[in-house]
Amino acid sequence: MHIAVDLDNTVLDATSAHLHYYNMASGLSFTPDDVNDFFIYRLYGWDQAERESIYHTYGHDIHWNSSPLPMAVEILQQLFSQHQISIITARPLLFREVTIEWLKCHKINYHNIVLIENKLQQCIDSKVDVLIDDGPHYAEEFALVNKPVILYEQPYNRSVVANDFVYRASNWMEVKQHIDNLESKRI
Numbered sequence: 498m499h500i501a502v503d504l505d506n507t508v509l510d511a512t513s514a515h516l517h518y519y520n521m522a523s524g525l526s527f528t529p530d531d532v533n534d535f536f537i538y539r540l541y542g543w544d545q546a547e548r549e550s551i552y553h554t555y556g557h558d559i560h561w562n563s564s565p566l567p568m569a570v571e572i573l574q575q576l577f578s579q580h581q582i583s584i585i586t587a588r589p590l591l592f593r594e595v596t597i598e599w600l601k602c603h604k605i606n607y608h609n610i611v612l613i614e615n616k617l618q619q620c621i622d623s624k625v626d627v628l629i630d631d632g633p634h635y636a637e638e639f640a641l642v643n644k645p646v647i648l649y650e651q652p653y654n655r656s657v658v659a660n661d662f663v664y665r666a667s668n669w670m671e672v673k674q675h676i677d678n679l680e681s682k683r684i
């Protein structure tokens with residue numbers, strides 16, 4: 498299968514890294530328990546322009562200092578040996594280099610990497626069979642066109658209902674089970 502994999506809050510803990518640097522920039526002290534929005538910057542009351550400026554200052558450090566989620570690296574290694582893996586992230590191109598270095602440092606192998614906001618079009622164009630992502634909006638977009646998504650559980654995506662195209666996973670062992678089930682349905 499061709500599997501597309503998001504990075505932030507799917508493969509790695511983006512919430513902790515963002516909070517660390519956003520707290521530093523703002524003098525506030527939010528914790529992961531405060532995060533209930535996919536767009537973390539909204540907690541701080543910033544508008545898009547303020548967020549852009551702070552993200553551009555701290556983005557490199559945020560991305561470099563993020564930790565992989567439990568078992569993400571091990572399971573991705575297994576999947577890489579059996580499937581085509583495309584990393585598809587909405588991070589801006591400015592952070593392409595640090596993203597590639599981070600993947601290398603954590604020994605995450607992949608066949609292709611794309612930094613793009615329109616993941617649905619990218620997945621259609623590159624014939625992706627399933628996307629693994631935490632973004633509630635992606636799950637909804639993909640389900641509308643009958644494309645499967647494994648939705649990596651985060652506090653802000655609990656309202657997305659699992660259905661024939663949205664599979665919920667609260668850890669990477671569950672991600673692997675969904676992939677195995679999808680694979681067995683294809684044969």
Ligand SMILES: [Mg+2]
Binds near residue numbers: 504505506507630631
């Ligand atoms: Mg994400």
